Amino acid sequence: MRYLKHISEQAELFNALGSEVRLQILNLLQAKGRMSMNELADKLGLSQGALTPHIRKLESADLVRINQDAMAHGNMKMCEPHLDKIFLVFSQETARQNEYASHIRVGQYSSCEIYPTCGISTEKSIIGEVDDPRYFTHQKRFEADILWFTRGFVEYMVPCIIPRSSRITEFRVSVELSSEAPGVNANWPSDIYFSLNGMLLGQWTSPGDYGDVPGRFTPDWWLSNWNQYGLLKTLTVNEKGTFMDDVQISQAAIQDLNISSRTPIYFRFSVPDSAEHVGGLTLFGRGFGNYNQDIEFHIQYERE
Numbered sequence: 001m002r003y004l005k006h007i008s009e010q011a012e013l014f015n016a017l018g019s020e021v022r023l024q025i026l027n028l029l030q031a032k033g034r035m036s037m038n039e040l041a042d043k044l045g046l047s048q049g050a051l052t053p054h055i056r057k058l059e060s061a062d063l064v065r066i067n068q069d070a071m072a073h074g075n076m077k078m079c080e081p082h083l084d085k086i087f088l089v090f091s092q093e094t095a096r097q098n099e100y101a102s103h104i105r106v107g108q109y110s111s112c113e114i115y116p117t118c119g120i121s122t123e124k125s126i127i128g129e130v131d132d133p134r135y136f137t138h139q140k141r142f143e144a145d146i147l148w149f150t151r152g153f154v155e156y157m158v159p160c161i162i163p164r165s166s167r168i169t170e171f172r173v174s175v176e177l178s179s180e181a182p183g184v185n186a187n188w189p190s191d192i193y194f195s196l197n198g199m200l201l202g203q204w205t206s207p208g209d210y211g212d213v214p215g216r217f218t219p220d221w222w223l224s225n226w227n228q229y230g231l232l233k234t235l236t237v238n239e240k241g242t243f244m245d246d247v248q249i250s251q252a253a254i255q256d257l258n259i260s261s262r263t264p265i266y267f268r269f270s271v272p273d274s275a276e277h278v279g280g281l282t283l284f285g286r287g288f289g290n291y292n293q294d295i296e297f298h299i300q301y302e303r304e
Contacts, residue, residue: 016061021046022054026081029064034080055079065213082213098166098301102159103294106285107144109154110266112136117182117280118149123219123287145285145294148180148227151278153270158297162261168254170238170300171196173267176289177206178230180280184211190279194235194242195268196257201242202250204233205277215284217292227282229289238300267297 016022021044028043029035035043041051058064065082068075107120119130122143128135133149135141147154162168179190186208193203214222215229222228236243237257242250259265271281285294 013061013063016057016063019054019057022058025054025058025079026063029079029081034078037077037079040079062213098303100160100162100299100301102297104156104158104297105142105145105294106147106283107141108156110157112154113152114149114154115151116149117180118147118152120144120147146227146283146288148280148282149271150180150280151271151273151275153268153272154283155266155268156295158265158267158299160259160261160265160299162299162301163303164261165304166261166301167304168259168261168299168301170236170298171254171257171259171265172234172236172296172298172300174232174234174293174296174298175269176230176232176284176291176293177269178227178282178284179206179209180227180282181209183225184209184227186210186212188279189277190271190281191275191277192281193268193270193272193275195270196237197259197263197266199252199257200250201235201237201252202244203275204235204244204249206231206279206281209280209282215289217286217290218288222288227284230282230284232291261301265299 024044025040028040037048037051037055041048044051055064055066059066062082064079067078067080114133114136116131116133118133118136120127120136120141122140123145127138127140127144136147177192179188181188188208190206191203192206194201209227210230211225211228213228214224218228234245237252237254239253239255241248242252269281269283271278283295284291286292
């Protein structure tokens with residue numbers, strides 16, 4: 001799935017789709033699932049030389065991916081569809097009235113409990129060594145923009161600078177995240193739990209840990225067999241309950257949380273031992289993954 005928020009990202013996609021030949025290629029791959037370059041060329045009545053530039057454009061836009069299959073007479077290039085869903089946003093998101101927004105770096109958690117496999121890194125280098133939870137307390141962790149662990153939690157203290165006579169009506173958090181597999185594995189489910197001030201809001205099952213292609217913003221020095229990108233998810237708590245991307249995941253409502261401008265707000269991501277799928281958690285921040293954003297918190301309120 002791809003969620004496109006910026007015009008520059010949309011332009012590359014529209015350029016790739018702006019060809020009858022490339023649309024035919026996508027239709028064939030959608031129907032067949034996987035085809036060789038030779039099969040595509042035969043179906044379209046094109047030479048290999050004429051087909052290659054079209055495949056490159058589709059690959060550049062992440063619409064298809066190319067794999068090498070070992071055959072009896074050498075390697076064969078196989079094409080398959082990459083994205084199953086694309087969400088386009090044509091307008092810039094504007095700030096809502098009576099909303100307080102904050103952006104917290106991945107490493108700016110207030111408490112944690114971490115179990116390997118695990119690691120934490122800035123955009124420039126790993127902090128300490130991988131699979132050593134001690135480095136999650138290193139002073140440099142405040143500069144970190146990606147972290148991962150198999151089980152445990154990270155908890156963030158969320159700023160709430162709103163008028164004291166206000167009532168909180170909605171709480172939202174937007175973050176790019178995935179599972180955490182040894183290496184990478186797109187089929188690696190993990191039950192990720194979300195809590196606010198100790199109250200469980202709900203859980204969402206991450207499908208996998210993605211590393212088939214480099215993340216759009218992941219640094220070049222990052223190892224290819226490490227977490228590359230995740231899925232952009234938005235958790236919303238309002239008066240009707242808790243929702244993940246507009247799908248209700250629990251009855252926990254904002255009025256049940258007893259939070260206000262006078263109370264501290266702690267938000268926790270966790271993968272507990274008791275989960276059905278203990279598949280870990282990776283949090284992507286600015287400079288990693290596909291969305292180049294910190295963890296974004298939004299608090300909607302009404303003046304009383």
